[in-house]
Amino acid sequence: MSAPRFTPLAASLPSTVPFVGPETHERQTGVAFRARMGANENVFGPSPKAMAAVRAALEGVWTYADPENHDLRAALAQKHGVEPRNIMVGEGIDGLLGVLVRLLVAPGTPVVVSKGGYPTFNFHVAGFGGSLHAVPFTADDREDLHGLMAAARDVRAALVYLANPDNPMGTWWEGKAIEAALEHLPEDAVLCLDEAYIEFAPQGTAPRIDVSDPRIIRMRTFSKAYGMAGMRVGYAIGHEKLISAFDKVRNHFGMNKLAQIAALAALEDEDWLAETVRKVRASCDEIARIARANGLVPIPTATNFVAIDAGGDGDLARRIVAEMARRGVFIRMAFGPPQDRCIRVSAGREEDLALFADALEEVMGKLRG
Amino acid sequence: MSAPRFTPLAASLPSTVPFVGPETHERQTGVAFRARMGANENVFGPSPKAMAAVRAALEGVWTYADPENHDLRAALAQKHGVEPRNIMVGEGIDGLLGVLVRLLVAPGTPVVVSKGGYPTFNFHVAGFGGSLHAVPFTADDREDLHGLMAAARDVRAALVYLANPDNPMGTWWEGKAIEAALEHLPEDAVLCLDEAYIEFAPQGTAPRIDVSDPRIIRMRTFSKAYGMAGMRVGYAIGHEKLISAFDKVRNHFGMNKLAQIAALAALEDEDWLAETVRKVRASCDEIARIARANGLVPIPTATNFVAIDAGGDGDLARRIVAEMARRGVFIRMAFGPPQDRCIRVSAGREEDLALFADALEEVMGKLRG
Numbered sequence: 001m002s003a004p005r006f007t008p009l010a011a012s013l014p015s016t017v018p019f020v021g022p023e024t025h026e027r028q029t030g031v032a033f034r035a036r037m038g039a040n041e042n043v044f045g046p047s048p049k050a051m052a053a054v055r056a057a058l059e060g061v062w063t064y065a066d067p068e069n070h071d072l073r074a075a076l077a078q079k080h081g082v083e084p085r086n087i088m089v090g091e092g093i094d095g096l097l098g099v100l101v102r103l104l105v106a107p108g109t110p111v112v113v114s115k116g117g118y119p120t121f122n123f124h125v126a127g128f129g130g131s132l133h134a135v136p137f138t139a140d141d142r143e144d145l146h147g148l149m150a151a152a153r154d155v156r157a158a159l160v161y162l163a164n165p166d167n168p169m170g171t172w173w174e175g176k177a178i179e180a181a182l183e184h185l186p187e188d189a190v191l192c193l194d195e196a197y198i199e200f201a202p203q204g205t206a207p208r209i210d211v212s213d214p215r216i217i218r219m220r221t222f223s224k225a226y227g228m229a230g231m232r233v234g235y236a237i238g239h240e241k242l243i244s245a246f247d248k249v250r251n252h253f254g255m256n257k258l259a260q261i262a263a264l265a266a267l268e269d270e271d272w273l274a275e276t277v278r279k280v281r282a283s284c285d286e287i288a289r290i291a292r293a294n295g296l297v298p299i300p301t302a303t304n305f306v307a308i309d310a311g312g313d314g315d316l317a318r319r320i321v322a323e324m325a326r327r328g329v330f331i332r333m334a335f336g337p338p339q340d341r342c343i344r345v346s347a348g349r350e351e352d353l354a355l356f357a358d359a360l361e362e363v364m365g366k367l368r369g
Numbered sequence: 370m371s372a373p374r375f376t377p378l379a380a381s382l383p384s385t386v387p388f389v390g391p392e393t394h395e396r397q398t399g400v401a402f403r404a405r406m407g408a409n410e411n412v413f414g415p416s417p418k419a420m421a422a423v424r425a426a427l428e429g430v431w432t433y434a435d436p437e438n439h440d441l442r443a444a445l446a447q448k449h450g451v452e453p454r455n456i457m458v459g460e461g462i463d464g465l466l467g468v469l470v471r472l473l474v475a476p477g478t479p480v481v482v483s484k485g486g487y488p489t490f491n492f493h494v495a496g497f498g499g500s501l502h503a504v505p506f507t508a509d510d511r512e513d514l515h516g517l518m519a520a521a522r523d524v525r526a527a528l529v530y531l532a533n534p535d536n537p538m539g540t541w542w543e544g545k546a547i548e549a550a551l552e553h554l555p556e557d558a559v560l561c562l563d564e565a566y567i568e569f570a571p572q573g574t575a576p577r578i579d580v581s582d583p584r585i586i587r588m589r590t591f592s593k594a595y596g597m598a599g600m601r602v603g604y605a606i607g608h609e610k611l612i613s614a615f616d617k618v619r620n621h622f623g624m625n626k627l628a629q630i631a632a633l634a635a636l637e638d639e640d641w642l643a644e645t646v647r648k649v650r651a652s653c654d655e656i657a658r659i660a661r662a663n664g665l666v667p668i669p670t671a672t673n674f675v676a677i678d679a680g681g682d683g684d685l686a687r688r689i690v691a692e693m694a695r696r697g698v699f700i701r702m703a704f705g706p707p708q709d710r711c712i713r714v715s716a717g718r719e720e721d722l723a724l725f726a727d728a729l730e731e732v733m734g735k736l737r738g
Contacts, residue, residue, distance in 0.1 A: 002556050002557055002583065003556065003557050003558055003559050003583045003584040003611075004472070004473060004527075004559050004583055004584075004608075004610060004611045004614070005473060005527045005557045005558070005559070006472055006473060006614065007471075007472065007473065007474065007475040007478070008475070009475065010471070010472045010473070010614060010617060010618070013617040013618065014617070015613060015614075015616055015617055017436070017616060017621050018621065019436070019621070019622070020436075021433070021435050021436045021437060023435040023436075023437065023439060024435075024437060024439075027439065036432065039432070039433055041431055041432050041433060042431050043431055044431070045428070045430070045431040046430060046431065051427050051430070054427060054627075055424060055427070058420045058423060058424070059414070059420075060599065061414070061415060061420070061596075061597050061598075061599040061600055061631075062410055062411055062412055062413070062414040062415065062596045062597065062598060062599065063405065063408070063410050063598055063599055064390070064408055064410060064592075064598045064599060065599055065601075066390050066392040066393075067386070067388070067389075067390045067392075068390060068392065068393060070392060070393075070396065091460060091620060091623045091625075092620070092622060092623065094620050094621075094622055094623065095620045095623055098620055102376075102379070103373070103375055103376065103379045104373060104374060104375060104376065104379070105376065106376040106377070106378065109376070120621075120622075127617065127618045158373075158374045187371050187372065188371055188372050188374045189372055189374070190372050190373045190374070214371065214372045214373055215372040215373075223433075227430075227431045228430050228431065229430075229431060229432055229433045230429065230430040230431065230432055230433060230434055230625065230626030230627065231430055231625055231626070231627070232434075232622075232623060232624070232625050239373075241373060242372075242373045244384060245373070245375065245379060245384075247384055247386060248379060248382040248383070248384055248496070249379070249382065249496045251460060251461070251463050251464045251467055252386050252387065252388070252463075252489075253388070253461060253463050253489075253601075254460045254461065254463065254464055254601060254623075255601070256460075256599065256600055256601050256625040256627070256628055257599030257600070258423075258599065258600070258625070258627060259625055262430075
C-alpha cells in the first residue's frame with residue numbers, strides 16, 4: 001500500500017462540499033455578482049460599534065485569543081440567563097455542529113434530520129459515518145416536528161436536528177410546540193435546535209431555554225442578525241454535561257481574536273440589532289411582493305430570506321437560479337424535492353431589490369416563453 | 370440510558386486541554402501579565418500593510434469568506450512554486466492537524482511522535498483514538514529524526530509528526546538531513562512536517578518542497594513570523610491526493626474573512642518579515658545572554674523562543690515558571706522529561722526583556738536560597 005493510508009471512513013467519503021461559494025461561480029464566469037442574495041448573509045452589516053471595537057483591537061492581533069472565550073461566554077450567559085458553563089463558542093454554527101456530531105455519532109449511529117434540510121449538518125453526520133434518517137417536510141413546508149420525534153424513537157436516534165426557523169424554507173414552529181414535542185423525544189436522544197435565524201422570528205418562536213434538560217442543545221450565531229458572517233462566531237447553549245464535552249476534542253485555539261471582540265461589542269448594541277431586524281423584515285416583504293408580481297408564491301418566513309414557490313420542480317428552480325446568476329443576481333434554491341420547487345432569496349438593500357426585481361421579471365418572461 | 374449518548378471514544382476521552390491560556394492564569398490571580406513571553410507569539414506584530422488591508426475590508430465582513438480560499442492559495446502556491454491544489458488553508462496549524470489526523474487515524478492506528486513533543490498534535494491523535502508511539506529526543510535535545518523513521522517502520526505508523534524547528538526545544542535539523550531520512554520512511558506512512566517556525570530558521574533548514582511525494586505534508590502558519598496568531602491562518606502544502614481529501618471533512622466556511630485578507634497582504638510585505646526575523650533573532654540572543662548571566666544554559670534555537678536549561682528537573686522549571694508569573698512574566702516550560710528541565714521563553718521587545726531579566730534574577734536568587 002502507498003501513502004496516504006486513509007481511514008476506511010475517510011476513504012469512503014465523497015469529495016462533495018455542502019455549498020459551493022458564490023466566489024467560485026464568479027471565477028468560473030468571470031463576472032462578479034451585483035446583488036448577493038443567495039447565502040442568507042445580512043447585507044445591513046454589523047454594528048458600527050462592533051467594527052470600532054475591531055479597529056481598536058487590531059494592534060493586539062499578535063496574541064492568540066483566549067481559548068476559553070471567557071468574556072464572550074460570560075456576556076452570552078448573562079443575556080440568556082444561564083451560566084458560562086452552559087455556553088460553548090466556536091467558529092460559526094457549522095464548526096460547532098461538526099464537534100457536536102463528533103461527540104455523538106460513530107459509524108452507524110442513527111441520526112434524524114429533515115429530508116431536504118440543512119446540508120452541512122448532513123455533511124458532518126456522513127463525515128463521522130452516521131446513519132441518516134430523513135423525515136419529509138409537512139405539507140405546509142415546515143420541518144415535521146412530530147415526525148422527527150417519532151422517527152427518533154423508531155430508529156433509536158442519538159441525535160435529531162431541527163432548524164427553527166427552518167433553512168431553506170423560512171417556516172417555523174412556535175416555541176410552545178417545540179416544548180410540547182420534547183415530551184416525545186427519547187430520553188437518550190439529543191435535539192440539536194439550530195436557531196441561526198431566531199432573532200428575525202416573531203416573539204415566542206424560541207422555546208424557553210432550559211439547560212437542565214441534557215437532551216437539547218441550541219445553536220446561535222453572529223452570522224445572521226448580527227451581520228458578521230465573515231467573522232465566524234457561533235455559540236451553543238446547553239446542559240453542562242454536553243457543553244463541557246466539547247473541550248475534549250475542539251480546536252481550543254481556533255477562535256479569531258477580532259471575532260471574539262466584535263461579537264462582544266455587537267451584543268451590547270441592541271438598537272442596531274432591532275433596526276437590522278426591522279430592515280430585514282421590510283426587505284423580505286418586498287421580496288414577497290416582487291415574487292407575487294411575477295406570479296410566484298412566496299412562503300411566509302421568519303428569517304432573513306424568502307423561499308419562493310416557482311410553480312414547477314427542481315429543474316425549473318435550477319434554471320431560474322442560473323438565469324438570475326447570468327444577470328448578476330446570486331440566489332439559491334431549496335435543497336431537495338418537493339421543497340426544491342422553491343428559489344431562496346436573502347434580504348437585500350433597495351439597490352439589491354431593484355436588481356432582483358428587474359432580473360426576475362426578465363427571467364420569468366424568458367422561461368415562460 | 371440518558372442523554373447525551375456519547376460515542377464510546379468521546380466518553381473515554383479526558384477533559385484535559387493541551388494548553389491553558391495565560392488569560393486563565395490572569396483571571397485566577399487577578400493580576401495581568403506585564404510581559405507575555407510564554408506562547409511563542411510574535412510581539413513585533415503583523416505587517417502594517419496587512420492591518421491596513423483589514424481596516425479596508427471591515428465593511429465587507431457581512432459576507433462569508435470564500436470557502437475555497439482561492440486568492441490566498443494562489444498566492445501561497447506561487448510563493449512555494451506549487452499549484453493551488455497543493456495548498457490547504459485552515460484555522461491555524463492546530464485546526465489543520467485535527468483534520469489531517471481525522472483523515473488518517475482511526476481507533477488503534479499507530480502514530481509516531483516525539484516524547485515531550487507538541488501536545489496539541491497528541492491531543493488530536495488521542496481524540497481520534499490513535500495509538501501514540503513516542504520516541505525520546507536525542508541527547509542534544511533534537512527530535513530523533515532517525516528514531517522516528519525507525520519507529521514508523523516498527524509500528525507500521527500511518528502518520529509521523531516532526532516539528533522542524535522543534536517546539537518546545539527550538540532545535541532543528543538541516544533540510545538535507547530530513548530529505549535523506551525520508552528514504553527510511555515507510556511507503557505507506559505520512560510525515561507531517563510542522564514548520565511553524567521555519568521563517569526564523571537558518572537557510573537550508575527546510576527540506577526542498579516536493580509535492581510529488583504523497584508521504585509528506587508541510588504545515589506553515591501566519592501565527593509566528595507573520596505576527597498574527599490571533600487571526601488563525603495556517604496552511605498545508607502537499608500532494609494533491611492528501612490535500613484534496615481535506616475537503617471531505619473540513620469546515621468549509623470556517624475561515625474568517627479578515628484573516629484571509631490579512632494573510633494575503635502580509636505575504637506581500639517581505640521587508641516587514643525580514644525585519645521581524647532580525648528583531649526576533651536579536652531578542653533571542655538577548656534572552657540567551659540573560660540566561661547565562663543567571664548561570665543557566667540556553668539551548669541554541671532556530672525559532673522565536675529559547676529553551677533554557679535551568680539545571681534541575683521538571684519541578685524546578687515549574688517553580689521558575691510559577692515564580693516568574695507572580696512577577697508578571699508569562700513563560701512556559703518544556704512538555705516532558707528530560708526536556709522539562711528547561712523553561713521556554715518567547716522573544717520580546719526591550720521592555721519585555723528588561724522585565725524578564727529582573728524577574729529571572731530575583732527568582733533564581735530566591736530559589737537558590
